[in-house]
Amino acid sequence: MQRIGFLVYPGFQIMTLAAASVFEFANLTLKQTNYDVAFVSEYGGPVASSLGAPVETKAIGKPCFDTLLIGCGTGIPSVPDSLIEIVRRAPRSARRVAGICTGAFLLAQAGLLNGRRATTHWLFARQLAERHPEVTVEDDRIFIVDGDIWTSAGMTAGIDLALAMVEKDLGTDVARKVAQKLVIYHRRTGGQSQFSxxxxxxxxxxxxxxxxxxxxxxxxxxxxxxxxxxxxxxxxxxxxxxxxxxxxxxxxxxxxxxxxxxxxxxxxxxxxxxxxxxxxxxxxxxxxxxxxxxxxxxxxxxxxxxxxxxxxxxxxxx
The missing domain is CATH 1.10.10.60 (Homeodomain-like)
Incomplete structure (x- = not known):
């Protein structure tokens, strides 16, 4: 069983958590628990979203997940250095670490995007590039995989990213069935444009x-x-x-x-x-x-x- 951690912080955008449904429906599709999903924060307890609705979380402690996904806010996140340090240590135990939308800024602050390709919501891509010139920011991508670090564009692109993870773990057929159950007509490839x-x-x-x-x-x-x-x-x-x-x-x-x-x-x-x-x-x-x-x-x-x-x-x- 793979442990999936969703890291949130005060003011996170609740749509980030939609990606968790991908792992839930992967379990339902195979009728077994392949993924154990947990919502975590720095100290645990209820964490208020940008909408005001709280989500109950566990204290992350020493990160010990197969996959850690970092949530986003409605703008560029402002979090304490102690949380950045937790993100910095995550790859030591996690097989992959992902930033959904502006969650890429936390990865960049932690130094995990140095020398890597990454994306984020097109509205904030220029700021990511300006603040972190050591990162190759591609502002017209749905998601990017660079080694063990994954980043996605806007919040719904986190669903595409999660589907790609399921496809990698369990195969194309399972990912397709999950997408169908979630009424997603087509899983967008990472290279697809953010723009219409x-x-x-x-x-x-x-x-x-x-x-x-x-x-x-x-x-x-x-x-x-x-x-x-x-x-x-x-x-x-x-x-x-x-x-x-x-x-x-x-x-x-x-x-x-x-x-x-x-x-x-x-x-x-x-x-x-x-x-x-x-x-x-x-x-x-x-x-x-x-x-x-x-x-x-x-x-x-x-x-x-x-x-x-x-x-x-x-x-x-x-």
Whole structure:
């Protein structure tokens, strides 16, 4: 049986604990206790979350866990040096130590990320890099495995990280069944992007949102301004003006961004060739998709596909 410790501190974000359900459902799936999960804190007793709801914990004492997961807060955590020292000692007995979201800051303060790759919520990635220049921060990753140290992006990404741990421990089939029971459509790979083009565009009106939804559902089509304007129930001139005002981008630029995002997801989730992917998402040919990737990411599709696969290889080796 593997002991899993969830380390929390005053003001932790309660959604961090959602990752614990992954280990619970792994036990339920196999109908045996593979994981013994405990919520721990520096001194034990009830620990109040940022929402105010307390969680009963045990004193961590001398860490003795197979896996120690460090929770996050709604901002950059502020914890006493004594807790940082506990985190610093954790790898001496734990097979792996993980920081969920801003929990990466505690790992960095403890020196456990020195010379390693790591990620955190995109909102705080720059601060992590500035405070800890010895850490290679990758702000566009769902989770990263570097040796025995794991880090994840925002709080829900902790679920993906926990599923990857279950996959490493118990196999792909068990991890897939756990994801299904948790109604998670697809376990995101570590290399998947934190960002969404639709979220970045953030249109203010339903009409422009309808046009974007239409575009996303018809990427294989040419998607002229006239076609998008019809989806928005506007004239082409009204549509172009409103679209640019609400999103800060031209319709053509936004459609290219949606296509690039769709292509990137296909590269992460399928083994289709670059040529097939380019055709499926509406690029006229492979070369046009390559140029669009260079504009969006500064890298060609082949490099993005290799990079997305790297954390998965790390997981298998961890």
């Amino acid at each position: 083009a639709l979220l970045e565009l953030e249109p203010k009106s339903d009409r422009i949102q309808n046009a974007l939804n239409y575009a996303r559902s018809h990427l294989k089509s040419i998607l002229s301004v006239e076609e998008l304007a019809e989806a928005a129930s506007l004239s082409p001139r009204q549509f172009s003006r409103a679209f640019t005002e609400e999103t800060g981008q031209s319709p053509a630029k936004a459609v290219e961004r949606l296509r690039v995002e769709a292509a990137r997801l296909m590269m992460e989730q399928t083994r289709h060739s670059i040529e097939v992917i380019a055709r499926e998402v509406g690029f006229a040919d492979r070369e046009r998709m390559r140029r669009a990737f260079l504009r969006a990411f500064g890298q060609p599709p082949q490099a993005m596909r290799r990079h997305a696969a790297e954390p998965e290889a790390d997981t298998q080796a961890a």
